[in-house]
Amino acid sequence: xxxxxxxxGVDVHQLVxxxxxxxxxxxxxxxxxxxxxSDADVLLHAICDALLGAAGLQxxxxxxxxxxxxxxxxxxxxxxxxxxxxxxxxxxxxxxVDASLLLEKPKIAPYIPQMRQTIxxxxxxxxxxxxxxxxxxxxxxxxxxQEGVLAFAVALLFQ
Numbered sequence: 001x002x003x004x005x006x007x008x009g010v011d012v013h014q015l016v017x018x019x020x021x022x023x024x025x026x027x028x029x030x031x032x033x034x035x036x037x038s039d040a041d042v043l044l045h046a047i048c049d050a051l052l053g054a055a056g057l058q059x060x061x062x063x064x065x066x067x068x069x070x071x072x073x074x075x076x077x078x079x080x081x082x083x084x085x086x087x088x089x090x091x092x093x094x095x096x097v098d099a100s101l102l103l104e105k106p107k108i109a110p111y112i113p114q115m116r117q118t119i120x121x122x123x124x125x126x127x128x129x130x131x132x133x134x135x136x137x138x139x140x141x142x143x144x145x146q147e148g149v150l151a152f153a154v155a156l157l158f159q
Contacts, residue, residue, distance in 0.1 A: 001158055001159065002159040003157075003158065003159045004095075004156065004157070004158045005054040005055065005056075005092075005156075005157045005158075006054055006154060006155065006156050006157075007049070007050045007051060007052065007053030007054025007055070007154070007155050007157070008049075008050050008053060008152070008153065008154050008155075009045070009046040009047060009048065009049025009050035009051075009052075009053060009060075009151075009152070009153040009154075009155070010046055010049065010150070010151070010152050010153075011042045011043075011045035011046040011049065011060075011150070011151050012042065012148055012149070012150045012151075013034035013035055013036050013040045013042045013148060013149055014034070014035045014147060014148050015032040015033065015034060015035070015103075015146060015147060015148055015149055016032055016033065016034075016035045017031065017032055018033070019032065019033025019034065019035060019040070020033045020039070021033040021034060021106075022034070022039040022040065022041040022044075022076065023041060023042065023043050023101070023108070023111070023115065023149075024041070024043045024044065024111070024112075024114075024115025024116075024118060024119060024132060025041065025043075025044055025076070025077045025080075025115060025118035025119060025122070026111060026114050026115055026118055028106060028108070028111055029106070030105070030106045032146070034149055036066075037066035037071060037072055037073075037074075038064070038066075038071055038072070038073065038074040038075070038076055038079065039073065039074065039075055039076050040076075041076035041077075042101075042149050042150065042151040043099055043101060043115070043132070043151045043153070044076040044077065044079065044080050044119070045060055045076060045079075045151070046099060046151035046152060046153035047080065047097055047099060047119065047153045047155065048060045048076075048079055048080055048083045049153070050097065050099075050153040050154055050155035051083050051084075051087060051094065051097075051155045051157070052083060052086070053155075054092075054155050054156070054157040055086070055087055055090060055092050055157055057086055057087075057090075060079065060083075063079075063082070063083070063086070064079050064082075077118070077122060080119075080122050080123075081122055084122060084123060084124065087157065090159075091159050092157045092158070092159055093157065093158055093159065094123050094124065094125050094129075094155065094156070094157060095125075095129065095155075095156035095157065095158055096125065096129040096130070096131070096155070096156050097119065097123065097125075097129065097130050097131070097153060097154070097155045097156075098131040098153065098154045098155075099130075099131065099132050099133070099151060099152065099153040099154075100132075100133045100134070100135065100151065100152045100153075101132065101133070101134040101135070101149065101150070101151050102134075102135055102136070102137055102143050102149070102150040102151070102152075103134065103136070103137075103143060103146075103149040103150070104136050104137065104139065104143060104144060104145075104146045105146060107134075108132075108134035109134065112132050112134070113127075115130075115132055116130045116131075116132060119132075
């Protein structure tokens with residue numbers, strides 16, 4: 001093993017009526033969805049940034065700018081796949097990903113197993129190497145008012 005690196009990622013999106021709510025690569029039933037240039041999957045975006053950061057490859061906005069119409073409405077699973085390809089070009093292997101979601105509703109626990117499967121499949125690692133936790137913001141701030149969703153992620157890479 002030549003190197004071990006960790007990276008962190010953070011993403012936030014506004015919640016609005018009339019949008020699908022993509023989270024962790026799956027469609028979560030909810031009255032609101034995240035607003036963004038792509039499908040606005042805040043969890044996958046935070047994971048992309050954690051992986052890119054660990055590899056020293058800038059951030060998701062650099063690789064998939066919201067000014068580029070090619071990414072308008074993009075499936076964030078495809079963005080994550082492209083990040084994995086970038087890592088492979090530099091011989092990085094993914095050790096694990098640990099992520100946290102902050103939102104009031106909906107309750108995420110029933111969806112976590114499917115999210116872990118989906119993310120692990122894209123990353124080429126075991127679902128046991130993908131951790132997803134969720135918490136509320138105790139009704140405080142924009143998350144507490146159900147105006148937005150926030151995700152944090154940490155990733156371990158090794159060569």
